[in-house]
Amino acid sequence: MAQTTGIMNGTLLGVYAGATPTLIAHATESSISLSMDTRDASTKDSGGYRDLLEGARSGSISVSALYEDLTTKEGVDDLMTLFNARTAVTVKFSTEVSDDHFWSASAYLTSLELSASKEDNVTYSASFELTGTITYDLIS
Secondary structure, three states: OOOOOOOOOHHHOEEEEEOOOEEEOOEEEEEEEEEEEEEEOOOHHHOOOOOEEEEEEEEEEEEEEEOOOOOOOEOHHHHHHHHHHOOOEEEEEEOOOOOOEEEEEEEEEEEEEEEEOOOOOEEEEEEEEEEEEEEEEEOO
16 A cells, blocks of 8 residues: 555554554544653743753553454453553554554553443443653654
8 A cells, every 4th residue: 555645534543552563453543642741941040931841751542442352353352461461562553554654662551441331332442651762653
């Protein structure tokens, strides 16, 4: 496939997780959030204004999906195993289309929630807190 052009359809972006990142199945929503702390560098010479310097960067990736007991793709069972293991895994936010950008980092699964409403689809959501360097690169 060639690089995605124009305004991107959100359906193209997926969350991949695991030692060999596998698409989290039946996702309905996904997001990545990046932030940077700041350090106060204000002095008496700042003229009453706040001066800031850069600080630590961090990020998180989250996904919501329909629940299905799957054995071929990442689902609740795989995520629960990951949660119990308390170890970092690679997560990726990507279209998997050649020449598109992707985000990738080591991360911990910090939240896993199942929701089951009356006469509705069972859904789950998972959140990953990124640790270490966050890669932003092109898919080759």
